[in-house]
Amino acid sequence: KYKLDNRKSNVDMFNLTGPSRTNRPDNTAFTQQRLPAWQPILSAGIVIPGFTLIGLAFIGVGVALFVTSQKITDLEIDYTGVAATSPCFKCTSFAAENCMCQMEFTLTTLFEGPVFFYYGLTSYYQNFRTYGVSKDGYQLSGDTYYFNNPQDSCAPYQYDSNNNPIVPCGSIANSMFSDTFQLYQVVNGMKKQVPLDGKGIAWWTDYNIKYSNPALVNGSFANAFSGTVKPVNWSKPVYELDPTDQANNGFLNQNFLVWMRQAALPKFQKLYGRIAEGDYAQGLPAGNYTLLINYSYPVISFGGTKKVVLSNVSWMGGKNQFLGIAYLVIGSLCIVMAMVMLIIYAKYKFTDDDEDM
């Protein structure tokens, strides 16, 4: 911009050496938007072969995923006990304490190992917002100040009726799954226990980084929790979760860690153990099996179900039909669209060429 100075002649308005010259941007490629550029166009020569290639690639991946998913075996055993004929029906009444029930199942072929043992719940909304924030991260990382002063996010599971602080506080910890399982193979009428390995079922980062136990007090782990009480729904305090193995006790208990990892969906399954040792290293051979359950976790009141899931895994993880089918469908659609576009392009191209003549 320039001032119209009355003292100068009108010619100065067009004088290129005046103040207007200094405001002109540099004549470089960057400032004049002349940078070398690649300009892709959606031309038929790119789009149609591109769609065909994507379609073929997707069909290939889809076939691989589908075949792999079909090969994964999984077995579900629902033991909620809703039906009166179910072996676990007797455990569903409120009066039943420490109720044991047995579910029987048969395997017709070898269940290839390593076999993973999960417990599954339905209609269980661990993803509910107020439930999800109801825990005290400081307590769970071993900060003893918060043992006596749990955070308000844990309410109403913060203090018990006698105003004692709860450790670990909050809804997630309080609702920890309490059923335990033992698996037996029936061999010649005798029950042979199938060992369930509970080590390493939680994430490494949870066990090593996110959660840690408080330091021992006077050589005793229980003393570190003095002045606190166990959560309302627990049968034993947190320092007795595994008295035999201190590496699996307290906040580092693998089952506790697996439970604290909040599920995203209302129907979920959580790892309980691995069958990969001893006689069962190759998997579960065909035969009759008995599942002995210590049924203590109530789900019928909210219409949920409980089940045990046995599964093996592959390079794509657990059994999931969706990805394979989705890839096949999208791949086929891509090829169909490529053909449609080719027909339309050819039709309109020849129409245009005819018009030119």
Place this chain on the structure above:
Amino acid sequence: NDCYSQSYPQLYEPGQRSLYFSKGAFIKCALHSCYSSLVLFFVPYAAVRDSVSTDGHDIADHQSFALLTQTCLTVTVCVQLGLDLSYWTAVNHLFVWGSLGMYFLVTFTMQSDGLHRLYASSFPFVGTAHNSLDQVTVWLTVLLTAVLCVLPVVVHRFLFMQLNPTINDKAQPPPPRRRARIRRSSTRCSGYAFSYAYGYGDLVTSKRFLRRPVPLRSAGSTPAGRSAAFRPAGRSAGYSPSGQ
């Protein structure tokens, strides 16, 4: 640039007639957004539902699911952005690839062990990226959502370019093949009595005269470095109006 803007004033018409910002364009945008949102949630939902990772651990937990959906979204947005960018300079490359790279960098940093040790309550997602982004199914899900969100747009644009080309589509250079044909001697009978080559007459008399760039070499200003042809293919939100 300014020379081409003055040579082709017809390109200003769509903007003056508010054809890029009309109710129709808005509804198309809203429909595309609804569709993308549904895809971006339900495809990850269906992919991790009832599934586990390759070592049996949880893959459908809250934090992994959130990370998966977030990654799907970021990749899809970058791919859609790449589709809309019609003019890839070094700056564009930097920002698009940089956004994607920055996302992964920040995610891994925020979910690293070190930051959690420093400020535990602010970084509760420790370990999530490490545990879920090494799963093949996670990456296949990301690819599937990106493809599902972007390919319908490509099909829509391509078909509309063929069936109902807009003024922007028409102002394209002739494909190289056609230019070569002009310079070669024609193999078919030509209506021109005095030429061996196909000639330029058809271009002048056809409706597509805009395709032939007017040679403006005199001003000394050259167009964009690599290509000498004029390709104004700007689109706002990708929903170009139909018709001229």
